[in-house]
Amino acid sequence: xxxxxxxxxxxxxxxxxxxxxxxxxxxxxxxxxxxxxxxxxxxxxxxxxxxxxxxxxxxxxxxxxxxxxxxxxxxxxxxxxxxxxxxxxxxxxxxxxxxxxxxxxxxxxxxxxxxxxxxxxxxxxxxxxxxxxxxxxxxxxxxxxxxxxxxxxxxxxxxxxxxxxxxxxxxxxxxxxxxxxxxxxxxxxxxxxxxxxxxxxxxxxxxxxxxxxxxxxxxxxxxxxxxxxxxxxxxxxxxxxxxxxxxxxxxxxxxxxxxxxxxxxxxxxxxxxxxxxxxxxxxxxxxxxxxxxxxxxxxxxxxxxxxxxxxxxxxxxxxxxxxxxxxxxxxxxxxxxxxxxxxxxxxxxxxxxxxxxxxxxxxxxxxxxxxxxxxxxxxxxxxxxxxxxxxxxxxxxxxxxxxxxxxxxxxxxxxxxxxxxxxxxxxxxxxxxxxxxxxxxxxxxxxxxxxxxxxxxxxxxxxxxxxxxxxxxxxxxxxxxxxxxxxxxxxxxxxx
Ligand code: SF4
Ligand code: SF4
Numbered sequence: 001x002x003x004x005x006x007x008x009x010x011x012x013x014x015x016x017x018x019x020x021x022x023x024x025x026x027x028x029x030x031x032x033x034x035x036x037x038x039x040x041x042x043x044x045x046x047x048x049x050x051x052x053x054x055x056x057x058x059x060x061x062x063x064x065x066x067x068x069x070x071x072x073x074x075x076x077x078x079x080x081x082x083x084x085x086x087x088x089x090x091x092x093x094x095x096x097x098x099x100x101x102x103x104x105x106x107x108x109x110x111x112x113x114x115x116x117x118x119x120x121x122x123x124x125x126x127x128x129x130x131x132x133x134x135x136x137x138x139x140x141x142x143x144x145x146x147x148x149x150x151x152x153x154x155x156x157x158x159x160x161x162x163x164x165x166x167x168x169x170x171x172x173x174x175x176x177x178x179x180x181x182x183x184x185x186x187x188x189x190x191x192x193x194x195x196x197x198x199x200x201x202x203x204x205x206x207x208x209x210x211x212x213x214x215x216x217x218x219x220x221x222x223x224x225x226x227x228x229x230x231x232x233x234x235x236x237x238x239x240x241x242x243x244x245x246x247x248x249x250x251x252x253x254x255x256x257x258x259x260x261x262x263x264x265x266x267x268x269x270x271x272x273x274x275x276x277x278x279x280x281x282x283x284x285x286x287x288x289x290x291x292x293x294x295x296x297x298x299x300x301x302x303x304x305x306x307x308x309x310x311x312x313x314x315x316x317x318x319x320x321x322x323x324x325x326x327x328x329x330x331x332x333x334x335x336x337x338x339x340x341x342x343x344x345x346x347x348x349x350x351x352x353x354x355x356x357x358x359x360x361x362x363x364x365x366x367x368x369x370x371x372x373x374x375x376x377x378x379x380x381x382x383x384x385x386x387x388x389x390x391x392x393x394x395x396x397x398x399x400x401x402x403x404x405x406x407x408x409x410x411x412x413x414x415x416x417x418x419x420x421x422x423x424x425x426x427x428x429x430x431x432x433x434x435x436x437x438x439x440x441x442x443x444x445x446x447x448x449x450x451x452x453x454x455x456x457x458x459x460x461x462x463x464x465x466x467x468x469x470x471x472x473x474x475x476x477x478x479x480x481x482x483x484x485x486x487x488x489x490x491x492x493x494x495x496x
Contacts, residue, residue: 023230024308024318034152035226036145037135038303042327051122052132059125063181063189068420069448071188078187081449087381088418088449092388096380103373108235110366112242114358116249120236121321126220126228129178131306131322134171134221141167145303172218179213226307230318239317245348246357250321252301252312252343253294253351260312261292263336294338301325301343311343386419387446389427389476391486394455399491407465408457409490410439415453415476417446423478427456430473430485434460446478460490468494 025033065072067086074083082089082097089097111119120127141163142148154160184192195206220228229236243249295312302310304324309316311325329343350356394410402408417423425446429436439455446452458472469489476484 024310025226025230032227033308035306035308036149037306037308037324038145038300038328039135039139040304040324040327042330044323044327048122048132048323052128055123055125055128056133059181063184063192070420073185074188075185076187086420088420090416090418090449090451092390092416093384093418096377096384099373099377099380103370103377106366106370106373109242110363110370112239113244113247113366114363116243116247117236117239117319117321118248120229121250121323124320126233127320127322130221130225130228131324133174135306137170137174138167141170168222171222172214175217175221176210176214178217179210182213182217183210226318229320230307236317236320243315244360244362246350246360246363248345248347248350248356248358249315250311250319250323250326250343251315251346251348251351253341253346254312254314255351256293257295257312257342258293260295260297263296263298294333294342296332296336298332300328300332304328315348384418385484386417387423387425387476387478387483388416388418389474389484389486390414391474391488393488393491397491399493402459405462406459407462407490407492408437408459410455410457411474411488412455413453414451415443415446416451417448419448422447425452426477428475428477429458430475432460432464432470432472434458434464434472436474458490460492462492465490465492468492 025035027033062072070083070086070088072083072086074081076082080091084100122128138148142151151160151163180192180196191206195203195210200207224232301312302308302325304327305311306322306324307318307320309318311319326343326345330340333340333342347356391411391413394412397410399407399409413427415425417425423446425443427436427438427443435458437457437459439457443452443454458474460470460472464470468491470492472488472490474486474488475482476486
């Protein structure tokens with residue numbers, strides 16, 4: 001909806017989108033406008049507190065959960081080791097990783113097309129930490145928006161120093177805890193605990209990394225704040241191409257709210273409910289009618305917005321769907337006796353037509369692709385063996401005559417143990433009849449998460465040869481079970 005009467009000189013058409021030309025957090029000189037959002041109150045804010053409690057509990061507990069000796073979730077980019085739900089993925093599983101990421105991308109697109117930025121408002125770590133933890137500490141120490149504004153403008157008294165020191169001290173302490181946990185998801189909780197417990201002199205790199213992470217987190221939550229969502233986050237920037245008219249977002253019902261007008265004291269009675277109207281009609285009188293829409297232009301929805309926007313202008317990239325404006329407006333509607341939901345979760349189609357359409361052709365198409373990808377993921381993940389074997393005939397070598405009746409070929413092998421424990425491993429020639437002779441020591445125990453490389457000869461009787469290249473199958477056995485196999489070929493002299 002328009003909030004401006006600016007006219008384009010050439011066309012003299014009202015510009016209804018001029019609010020998109022500037023960020024609400026930057027002034028005409030390009031300086032940051034510090035946002036002091038009023039603390040929201042209401043059913044969504046309460047629900048978000050519960051979601052935050054679950055989120056924080058999971059965040060703090062997950063690094064301690066082990067499945068088969070592996071951390072439940074580990075994204076060790078430094079050692080290129082990834083653990084999802086206790087399953088270890090090595091660089092050799094890159095194709096699986098790409099497939100999982102592709103599925104995740106389609107899921108994000110589908111989810112966003114249907115539900116908009118629901119993720120941002122409820123479970124994005126930036127929003128959860130900023131709005132539900134750091135901001136609430138700020139309200140607790142410095143008071144609500146008005147008091148914060150006054151405190152910032154006030155001279156540096158002992159009271160101001162005490163409040164600011166307390167706030168930033170708590171902020172930095174939380175940033176240290178968060179950064180340690182963040183590191184635990186990268187290098188593992190055991191490593192982090194070791195770094196913490198050992199003298200700094202033994203772990204300079206770890207200590208400096210933690211300090212850097214802590215500094216970054218502190219800066220993000222103490223200073224950068226909503227700028228992460230409004231200018232940095234790539235997901236936020238994608239909204240412009242993902243949102244459609246049927247997407248459910250936090251939306252202002254302009255059909256019901258406009259034309260907005262202040263509530264005139266003693267002139268506009270609170271809007272009667274249908275029951276009150278009926279009672280008034282039955283009693284023979286009519287309540288004074290308010291001809292304007294339901295929005296009383298109280299600005300409370302703007303006052304609570306952590307990104308400083310006016311949702312009445314329509315869906316904007318800056319909106320994180322945090323629901324604060326829904327709660328604020330619902331309170332106002334309660335006070336003036338109008339139904340809640342002037343700002344609510346709805347789609348543009350829903351607001352304009354009164355009907356929500358979720359399963360549009362686009363959504364059905366995305367869903368079909370998503371289901372196919374998930375099925376492929378499951379098939380590939382469940383079909384993934386505990387040991388992956390790569391066996392190649394040694395490059396540049398042909399065959400060797402061992403004696404009058406036997407030939408040998410040299411092979412190199414790489415065995416990767418993806419299981420959560422050490423495994424005894426043995427290679428066997430499954431077909432044709434022949435034998436394997438290891439170069440050096442037998443493989444023996446394959447350590448968990450480790451790669452073992454080596455070489456071996458395959459020896460065949462000349463009678464087994466099927467020409468220049470004879471197909472052979474080599475099996476990998478562990479604890480009496482075949483766990484993988486490789487098809488390759490054996491070079492011979494060919495038919496003479
Ligand atoms: S809170 Fe509701 S009534 Fe108040 S300005 Fe916003 S939309 Fe209008
Ligand atoms: S417009 Fe409403 S939902 Fe969007 S960020 Fe602002 S307060 Fe949150």
